Each structure stands twice: as structure tokens, then as C-alpha cells.
Amino acid sequence: MASDRQLPRADRRVMLMATCLCDAFYADAARATVEVLEHLGCTVEFPEGQTCCGQPAFNGGDWDASRQVVRHAVKTFAGDLPVIVPSGSCAAMLTHGTALEFEKEADLGEVRQLGRRTWELADFIVNGLGVKTWPGRYEGRIAFHRSCHCRGSETVPAALALLSSIAGASVAPFGESDQCCGFGGTFSVSFPHISSAMGTLKLEHIRASAPDVLVSVDMSCLMHMAGLAEKAGQPIRTQHVAQVLRDALRNGNLL
Amino acid sequence: MARQPIDQFVEGISAEKRASVYLGTKVTHEKRDKLLHDHYADPDALRRLAGEIKQHVVENLDTYLPKVEAKLQSNGVKVHWASTAEEACAAVHGIMKARGATKLVKAKTMVSEEIGLADYLEHRGIEALETDLGEFIVQIDHDHPSHIVRPIIHKSRKEIATSFEREGLGAYNDDPETITRRARAFLRKKFLQADVGLTGANFVSVESGRLVIVTNEGNSRFSLAATKCHIALVGIEKLVPRDRDLGLFLNLLARSATAQQLTVYTEFISGPKAAAQPDGPEEMHVIFVDNRRTEVLASECREILRCIRCGACLNVCPVYRQVSGHAYRSVYPGPVGAVLSPLLEGDKFADKADLPKASSLCGACNEVCPVNIPIPDLLLRLRNKGKREHAPLAEAGSPPMGAWALMASSPAAWKTALVAGKLMNVLPKTWIPIPAMKAWTDTRTLPEWRGGEFRKWLRQRPRKADGTKGSPQSHTP
């Protein structure tokens, strides 16, 4: 990803962008993110005014609406603290997507400044803080879904390194792991047939490796896959990476 | 909510067809990936380099095109310029008329599909026969290719055998070898009767004026060996600066397109037959086709002109794998087509404004593209263009986000909505649109609403004593 990105400060103060999805549905993933960061000695600030990263409108092509929301995020997360996001997708929006939609805007500089200090959580832990292994204990076979917006970023190797280093945990490989789960935001509802077919195929591959839990850095993909699996009468257990890390700490009495 | 045409199309495809397209694309993709990584320490570096070279060409066409024209002319080639599809077809027809020619054999070229050449010539009493096996089958079926490299990926061998029987090419037999043998016997006669051989070109070297044509069936070579006149239809973006660039491009193309180290036939043609050569065309024409490529060059999506038509993005694309090529209503399907086809429509962009939306933006296409085209970025730009221009197909299914944007830039409103669960009433219209809620819940359940819970936990949890271990602090800037 961006080579000009800004490393964390010595005092480990960070800001948390919880994401609208965690704000609305997945409170525990956001909570686990805070607990994990604090375990690493970070002081977590939560700007109350935060809403969304602007991606829904960006992907929908409505860039005026998206820019309005991004400008709000720039204001909300002003300063020079790293911004940690428990989502590869929202992180990609702020590091890459915004640069595209602000290409010709006067405030491109401010938007990029936010992008340079935005980190996906696993990437931050490994490449920002230099933590390469994870303590505690987590019993289970993990199927790790490589969410698509992490392509080309440091997130996937980082998350895999952390997960596979936990005592008791193993990462189970599955077929076509580079393929999309079919979520794609509005794609999932304007192309429901294709989206569901993609997700069903993904679930078949995942089930074939008989994991105990399906893990991702993005709740959006997990929401799609868990929703599909449940509707089909074959529910699967899903956890955000932060929840696995947090549970490992708990199981090891480190929290 | 309005379901997209492509999503509706997919329901009409039989399970058998879907399975075969899926398998065909998956196998090629996986072989390609293995081959690239077996042979090169860093294939991504090669893709980036190839992308930079083609981007350089695309941005310097104004100097390269006159240069290659001069070179071709000094090699004895007649150069023609066609700014539209119509002009390109007319140029071919004009050359044939001047020779009194009525029969043409054609190697596979996507530009000829793009300009509708076969129909144009047939209407004027000229036989224009496809000699690539796949394209030949498409032609006898009056069908359209559904893949840019494997035109009949959508056809089963049973269907092909039936077509052959219908065309009088022997009794029903669906053994692939028999089918190939029969086509070959039929085409052989046609090659020998033809006056003109028409090909495309995968690359043209500006340095030497060499045309490079790759095939796996040798039909292009046969077309040129048996005829007296060679016409090459070439998109203006097909140039590479130097002969030595070809090493990079040929290696990437064969691996990306068909998972081969090198295609079976790779021809380098620098002009008509020389006096000392016993066979070959005495006359050679290159028709450079624009057909809106300069408009694409001037657009915000010019990177798509780097494309070398390898089809790797189709093979990896999860949407293409489900819907196959005809769903795109275009000569160029799949990810490359979702960008290129609407652009090639020019002022009829709106007719295909839905294509850029037929993607989960997963980025697999960019990851495999041998010239590293940022296809997802281009899809996003075209979605934005569709919205800006109020193209109905672009707006269908993704309504204006003004209300959402207002909400998402007003913290007080956002928080109230979160706690009251009213966010459901704003989020849904946009990101899970309410009319689309059914589209979601038909196949998936929705998670439980927990709006505001995280914020409440953060506010209410006991503070830690040591201070260093992150007492949560909230601030409102």
C-alpha cells in the first residue's frame, strides 16, 4: 500500500474509526478492537462525531454525496494521530478511494493526509506496532476470508501471521480463497442472483475445509456469508479478526 | 427495486452452461497463475513494466502513429486510416473491389467483430469466412463470441456436433477430434479458393513495422500463405515501441490468455512477400482503426487502451464466471468490456451504463491483468459518469444518496438514528435500500440491530487505573 504512510507515535495514542457497520450491527467487533489496541498499550480516542467513510456513495457513483461524507470524516479525524479501522474495506476507501474522487478537488491534500495515517487493524498491529505474533490461546480451525479490498495491501499477510501464531489456533486453507464472497455493497441487492451465487460457491469451498469459525477483517463480507448460510439453514460461526485476538487474550488471562 | 439486466440474464442460463463456463475459466486462470509463478520470481513486476510501456505508447500515439506509418510504407505496406467502423469496413471492401476479389478468409480478430465486418461484406456479396475453429462455429450458428479468446466457451460439444450436422459437415458426431478434422477439411478448400487473407495484429513494433500475430491453430499463417493479398485490421493502440519489447509482451500474453509459455504460432510479418520468397501475399495493407479510441484516450479511462485482449480478467472474474459473455450485450464482455464497451458507444454511453455496475469491485481483474490496468478504478469512474449524466441504467437500483450524505455528515442526527434504530430508515435506502431489502432477505438473513451499543459500552465501562492502558477518551472536535 501507500509507502508514504505515517507510522504511529511513540505515545501510542490512536483514534478509532468504528465503521458504520459496527456502529449499527456489530458492537462486539468494535469493542474487541478497543480491547486489543489497549492491550498493546494504545490510548484509544473515539471521536464521537464519526459516521461513515463515504464508501456506499463512492461505489454507487454518487461522488458528490460521498465527498460530503468524506469531508466530514476529515474534520472528525483531524490531527496527526493514526486512525485505526477494523475494516480493510473502509481503510481502502480512505487510503485509495478518496484519492480517486478528490483528484480534482482543492482539499485533496487534507484527504490524503487522513489516508496516510489510516490503518486497517491487523496491518497496524503488525506493520505499525511491529507485533508479529499473538499471545494467549484460541482453540479452533480458522477459515480466513481474504476480503477483496485488502488486495495489494499488507493486511492479509499481517492477519494470517497473527492468527496462525496463536497457541491452539490453526488456519485452514480452502479452495479459490482469492475469489470474492459476492457482497460488493449495493451489488448484493442490485445483482442479488449473481451475488448469492458467488457467496454460495464461497461457502461451499469454506465448508469443505471444515473450519470451526470463519474469520475476516471485514464485517461486511461476514454479514453476507453468515446471512446466506443462515438463510440456507446451514449457519456458520463468524468472527472478526479483532474478536479472535481479544478472545485469545481472554483465554490466556491476559485481559 | 429494478434488477439489473445482467442479473436477470443469468437466470436464463442453464446450470450446465454455467458450470462449463465456470470450469473453463477457473482451470485457465489457475494454470496461468501457476505458470507465471513457476517461471518468474516476480510476475507482478513484469505486469507493472508491461503496463508502463503500454501507457507510454497510449500517451504518445501522436508521435508513434506517424512513425509506424512511415516504417510500414518503407516496408512496402499500404497504410489506411479508418476513424469509424464504417470507414474500416469500407476500406476492406475497397481493397477487395480494386482486386476484383470476392472471397476472404479471416483469422480471429476482435476489431473485425467490433466493426461488424463479416455482415458488412456479406451484404455486398463477399464471402468472409472465419477460419479460427471457435469463430467458425460462431459464424455457422449466426451467434456471437462470448469470450474474447475462447469465443465458444458457452457452447457444449453436443451443440457443436448438431450445428455441423445441420451444415452438412458429416453425420452427428460430438468427438472433439472428429469435429476439428471436419472443420479442417472444409476450411482447407476455402483457404485455397480465397483471394484475400484478413488478420488482426496482437502487436505492431514501431521500430521495425513488424506485425506480430499469435494463434494456436495456424489459421492465420494459412490465410497468408494461400492468398495473394493480406489485410490487417489493427486498433491504433496496438503499438509497442521496439522489437525487444515483444519478448515481455509475448511471454505475458501467452501465459495470461491460454496458460501457455508461447502460443503455437507466432508470426512476425514486416511486409508483402519479397522477390526471393516463393509464396505469400504480393500486396499487404494495414488498416489502423480508431473507432472512438481517441475519445477513450481523451477520457478519464484511457488506461483501458493498454489492453492486449488476453481474456485473463474474464477468466478470473466471479461475475463473468456466473453470467458468461452474452450478458454484456457487447463485443467485449467481462471486466475489460464493462469499461470499454460503454466507452465505445460514444454518445450512446447511457445504453450500457449498467455494465460498470456489474461488479463487486473485488479487484481480481486488476490483479491478473498483464498490463496492470486498474479496472476497478475505471469502473468507479464510469459509475460516476453514469450518475453525472443521469443515465437511467446507472441510476436504477442506486438512488441518489443525498439524504444519506446529509445524515452521515451530521453527528447529532447520526447518533439519534443509531440509538433509535432509525438509521435503518436511512441506511437502507442507500446501502441496503429499503425497496431492496427484499432482494437481500430473499437469500440472506439480516444481523440483529445493535445501533449505539458500542458507544454506550465505551462511555459506561469502568476506567482503568494505570492510565497507560488506554482509558477511553471521547472528544468531539
Ligand code: SF4
Ligand atoms: S484488461 Fe487486462 S486482463 Fe483484461 S483482457 Fe485486457 S489485458 Fe487482459
